[in-house]
Amino acid sequence: MDTRVIFTNQVEEAIDSAVEAMAPAGVYVLVDTNTAKYVLPRLQTGSKAIAAAKVLMMSAGEENKNLETLARVWTGLGDGEATRRSVMINVGGGVVTDLGAFAAATFKRGIRFINVPTTLLGAVDASVGGKTGIDFNNLKNEVGVIRQADLVIVSTTFFRTLDSQQMLSGYAEMVKHAALTGPEAVSRLLRYNLADYDDDQLLRLLCESVEVKRSVVDKDLNDNGVRRTLNLGHTTAHALEALALKRGAPIAHGYAVAMGMVVTLVLSRMLKGFPSERLHSFAHWVRETYGTMAITCDDYPELLQAMTHDKKNHRAGEVMFVLLKDWGQPEIDQSVDAKTIEAALDIYRDLMGI
Amino acid sequence: MDTRVIFTNQVEEAIDSAVEAMAPAGVYVLVDTNTAKYVLPRLQTGSKAIAAAKVLMMSAGEENKNLETLARVWTGLGDGEATRRSVMINVGGGVVTDLGAFAAATFKRGIRFINVPTTLLGAVDASVGGKTGIDFNNLKNEVGVIRQADLVIVSTTFFRTLDSQQMLSGYAEMVKHAALTGPEAVSRLLRYNLADYDDDQLLRLLCESVEVKRSVVDKDLNDNGVRRTLNLGHTTAHALEALALKRGAPIAHGYAVAMGMVVTLVLSRMLKGFPSERLHSFAHWVRETYGTMAITCDDYPELLQAMTHDKKNHRAGEVMFVLLKDWGQPEIDQSVDAKTIEAALDIYRDLMGI
Numbered sequence: 001m002d003t004r005v006i007f008t009n010q011v012e013e014a015i016d017s018a019v020e021a022m023a024p025a026g027v028y029v030l031v032d033t034n035t036a037k038y039v040l041p042r043l044q045t046g047s048k049a050i051a052a053a054k055v056l057m058m059s060a061g062e063e064n065k066n067l068e069t070l071a072r073v074w075t076g077l078g079d080g081e082a083t084r085r086s087v088m089i090n091v092g093g094g095v096v097t098d099l100g101a102f103a104a105a106t107f108k109r110g111i112r113f114i115n116v117p118t119t120l121l122g123a124v125d126a127s128v129g130g131k132t133g134i135d136f137n138n139l140k141n142e143v144g145v146i147r148q149a150d151l152v153i154v155s156t157t158f159f160r161t162l163d164s165q166q167m168l169s170g171y172a173e174m175v176k177h178a179a180l181t182g183p184e185a186v187s188r189l190l191r192y193n194l195a196d197y198d199d200d201q202l203l204r205l206l207c208e209s210v211e212v213k214r215s216v217v218d219k220d221l222n223d224n225g226v227r228r229t230l231n232l233g234h235t236t237a238h239a240l241e242a243l244a245l246k247r248g249a250p251i252a253h254g255y256a257v258a259m260g261m262v263v264t265l266v267l268s269r270m271l272k273g274f275p276s277e278r279l280h281s282f283a284h285w286v287r288e289t290y291g292t293m294a295i296t297c298d299d300y301p302e303l304l305q306a307m308t309h310d311k312k313n314h315r316a317g318e319v320m321f322v323l324l325k326d327w328g329q330p331e332i333d334q335s336v337d338a339k340t341i342e343a344a345l346d347i348y349r350d351l352m353g354i
Numbered sequence: 355m356d357t358r359v360i361f362t363n364q365v366e367e368a369i370d371s372a373v374e375a376m377a378p379a380g381v382y383v384l385v386d387t388n389t390a391k392y393v394l395p396r397l398q399t400g401s402k403a404i405a406a407a408k409v410l411m412m413s414a415g416e417e418n419k420n421l422e423t424l425a426r427v428w429t430g431l432g433d434g435e436a437t438r439r440s441v442m443i444n445v446g447g448g449v450v451t452d453l454g455a456f457a458a459a460t461f462k463r464g465i466r467f468i469n470v471p472t473t474l475l476g477a478v479d480a481s482v483g484g485k486t487g488i489d490f491n492n493l494k495n496e497v498g499v500i501r502q503a504d505l506v507i508v509s510t511t512f513f514r515t516l517d518s519q520q521m522l523s524g525y526a527e528m529v530k531h532a533a534l535t536g537p538e539a540v541s542r543l544l545r546y547n548l549a550d551y552d553d554d555q556l557l558r559l560l561c562e563s564v565e566v567k568r569s570v571v572d573k574d575l576n577d578n579g580v581r582r583t584l585n586l587g588h589t590t591a592h593a594l595e596a597l598a599l600k601r602g603a604p605i606a607h608g609y610a611v612a613m614g615m616v617v618t619l620v621l622s623r624m625l626k627g628f629p630s631e632r633l634h635s636f637a638h639w640v641r642e643t644y645g646t647m648a649i650t651c652d653d654y655p656e657l658l659q660a661m662t663h664d665k666k667n668h669r670a671g672e673v674m675f676v677l678l679k680d681w682g683q684p685e686i687d688q689s690v691d692a693k694t695i696e697a698a699l700d701i702y703r704d705l706m707g708i
Contacts, residue, residue, distance in 0.1 A: 071421060071490075078491045106460070109487060109498045133463060136425075137432045144463045145499055 003148040005128060005214065007207040009199050011116070011155045012046030015089070018151050019049035022112060024087035027053035028077055030100040032060040035092045038161045039118055043091065053089065054080045058096065065095045065135050067143075073103040077111075087112045087150075093119040094126040098144070101132035105147040115149045118158040120170025121254060123206055124177070127152040128214045154210065156202045167194055168290060169254030174205065176232050176257060177212040182328035183278075190285050229330040232322040236260035239306035243299060251293060258290045262351065266344040267336060268323040275326060283351040292352045300342050307341070357502040359482060359568065361561040363553050365470070365509045366400030369443070372505050373403035376466060378441035381407035382431055384454040386414040389446045392515045393472050397445065407443065408434045412450065419449045419489050421497075427457040431465075441466045441504075447473040448480040452498070455486035459501040468505045472512040474524025475608060478531070478563050481506040483571045508564065510556045521548055522644060523608030528559065530586050530611060531566040536682035537632070539566075544639050583684040586676045590614035593660035597653060605647060612644045616705065620698040621690060622677040629680060637705040646706045654696050661695070 008014045019027060027049055031040050036057055043050040056076040058069050077088070088111060090100030097115045104113035117123040133144020159167065171194055178185035185208070192205065213230065220227040237253070237260030244251045262283045268274035295303070307319045319341060323334045362368045373381060381403055385394050390411055397404040410430040412423050431442070442465060444454030451469045458467035471477040487498020513521065525548055532539035539562065546559065567584065574581040591607070591614030598605045616637045622628035649657070661673045673695060677688045 067421075067425060074497055075491050078493065078496060106487075106497050106499055108496065109485065109500055131463065133460075137429050139432065142432060142462065143428055143460050145460055146463055 003128060003130070003150070003152060003214075005152045005154060005210060007154045007203055007210075009155050009157050009203060011153060011157065012043060012050075014153050014155075015043070015047045015114070015116070016049050018114060018153070019087065019089075022087050022150070024112065025083050025085040026081065026087070028056055028080060028082055028086060028088045029053045030056045030058065030073060030088060030090045030092070030096060030103070032058050032064075032092050032096050034060045035096065035118055039091055039158060050089070056080075058099070060092075060095070062095055062135070065099050067134060067136060070099060070103055070134050073100065074107055077103070077107050082107065082111065084108050084111055087114065089114045089116060091116045091118060093117065093122045097122055097126050098132055098141070099134055101147065101149060102134060102144050105132055105145050110147070112150045114151045114153065116153050116155075119162060120156075120159055120167055120206075121173060122170075123154045123156075124170050124173045124209050124213070127154060128210055129217045154203075154206060156197070156199045156206065159202075164195065165252055165255075168258075169252040172254035172257040172261075172290070174209040176230075176261065177209045179232060179261065179324065179327055180216070180229055180330055181208075181212055183326070186282075186327050190282070225332070228332040229322055231332075232324070232330060233257050233261035233264050235307050235310050235319065235321055236263040236303075238310050239303045240293060240295075242306045243295070243302060244293060246302075255290050255293075258286045259293060259348075259352075262286050263344055263348050264321060264323065266347045266351070267321060267334075267340070268325070270340065270344060270347075271334070271336070272323050272325045272331065274324050278327065280351070283348075287352050292354050294354050295345070295349065297342075297346075300345060303345070304338055304341060357482060357484070357506060357568075358504070359506040359508060359564060361508045361557055361564075363509050363511050363557060365507060365511065366397060366404075368507050368509075369397070369401045369468070369470070370403050372468060372507070373441060373443075376441050376504070378466065379437050379439040380435065380441070382410055382434060382436055382440060382442045383407045384410045384412065384427060384442060384444045384446070384450060384457070386412050386418075386446050386450050388414045389450065389472055393445055393512060404443070410434075412453070414446075414449070416449055416489070419453050421488060421490060424453060424457055424488050427454065428461055431457070431461050436461065436465065438462050438465055441468065443468045443470060445470045445472060447471065447476045451476055451480050452486055452495070453488055455501065455503060456488060456498050459486055459499050464501070466504045468507065469503045470507045470509075473516060474510075474513055474521055474560075475527060476524075477508045477510075477560055478524050478527045478567070481508060482564055482568045508557075508560060510551070510553045510560060513556075518549065519606055519609075522612075523606040526608035526611040526615075526644070528563040530584075530615060531563045533586060533615065533678065533681055534570070534583055534684055535562075535566055537680070540636075540681050544636075579686070582686040583676055585686075586678075586684060587611050587615035587618045589661050589664050589673065589675055590617040590657075592664050593657045594647060594649075596660045597649070597656060598647060600656075609644050609647075612640045613647060613702075613706075616640050617698055617702045618675060618677065620701045620705070621675060621688075621694070622679070624694065624698060624701075625688070625690070626677050626679045626685065628678050632681065634705070637702075641706050646708050648708050649699070649703065651696075651700075654699060657699070658692055658695060 006014050088104040090097045104111050117127045130146045130148040133141040136142040175189050178189050237256035240256040265279045269279050318335045321334045323331050360368050442458040444451045458465050471481045484500045484502040487495040490496040529543050532543050591610035594610040619633045623633050672689045675688045677685050
């Protein structure tokens, strides 16, 4: 696939030269109430294309990634006289880029669009892969299409207004990509001091990380086979998130991914010979960085139930994991029985001190 | 592109063997209030797959090709527990296949779907090309995607419940395809007695016709270049339809296409040397078959205005036509000035006796 991803901390220049090359009939910028406040003024000052663009606004938050907002964006494009040759620029986190990309992919049967992710999670996770969509009928991403952005512009300069939880949440997905790459990639991220990051250094790490996802997605655009490696840690993560939500104390996605990866590594140790010292040092790092979520053996039935029903489970009634023989050596579609998962959760609790 | 189109008058067998080969997790049939009454009972009797399918129903008519109906179809799929491996079968005219295909192309980011057009116009025009969508914000097909059906099953056995106006409306699009093919294809259709058609003969003619469109679309999936030949006669047709609508006496699309083709041939005679005797015999056939719509020179400014704003006009302020040097020899992007168009409309009125 030919999505171009540009990594740059000269965002305004990148936008202007991209828009100039596209020679569009009209530019439309979608922002939410956060990026309207923290990002748009800066872009309007520095970028001629953004200064001249019509602004479409949506309310921030996952609860607004819905059909009503989508219809308002379509109406905004139509009333603003957008044509098939117009370009849409989506500036925001995953909610804005998912919904904005879906709006662009469907308005007049598809216009060109640029994604400018403004969160670390958005940059690492949502900027590549072509997944667009909205939540519908109380289900996440129930409606959407697969359509690659014409261009993604990734910059770390937007992250200065994010809090540490938002940063760490995105960082967990970077660590996941490193786990699919190899031992050096993992050590580099575990050594890096995210609390005191340098824009250009982080941009280089981010570039490496997005390229991992991009190469996986390019090999498998239709969400089969090799792409499933990107699900590493996520079967457990989704179960932990569901449990936390039910307890009324939701946890950020990336935190659940970090903890889910520890469970995955325990299973990988048990079933695939993943090296013990790497499991221990990784668990230690997660515990220090993300803390722990308290679970007891009373929670096991509910966690197992959630894992069995995870939508990425491609075979009914079984729990499928991506396991690692070592860093960089994933094996997809590994069926694990309930007893083994419970044993792994026991070891996970020991490792995390809960 | 690999859309399969099957031409058969054994529809039930075709559906069952296609569904069996797809091995779906659940089959969902979309019908409207017309096809629910006239077509669904027959299919439920003859096809195991349809008998076992969940039925989704929408109200008939272009005015229901909207976001509310789309949302109801998405909800019906979700509540009916459709998954990514389910299959949707859209049974109806262009409204049902356009909306149903868009619903399928977006539900869970895209599930497989089969179109079963039940009108001649739907069979000849909407069954190939991958155009899906809904009307929105008072504009036709304002929202949609390009996505080919996994299978289109075309049968003439559905047409027995159509009235002659519906048949002739679809036939005009077949004639348009013949005009892009050559003199023999045109004579064959002009000689055929549609008022007393034989299912299998008409199926063969339809097969030839759809293959013309399919080969054009396959050469140009993104609606540029060669695909514009399919716009033959449509610039004038849309203007005539708009005028008729404004007069409160709307005419069927195919009727406007037949008349629009006469205007196109007059221009082709004037500018490209299209043979005079072919123009005259075609105009005679249209007059006998479709009748005439009364226009005077007082209508010219409004017709020209509508032509200039036609959405298929790829250059602002000019009127672009597809013209023919002869049957089967189209030339796209022919800019024609207002004086010449008015002269052609004068000759058209002479030919049609108005």
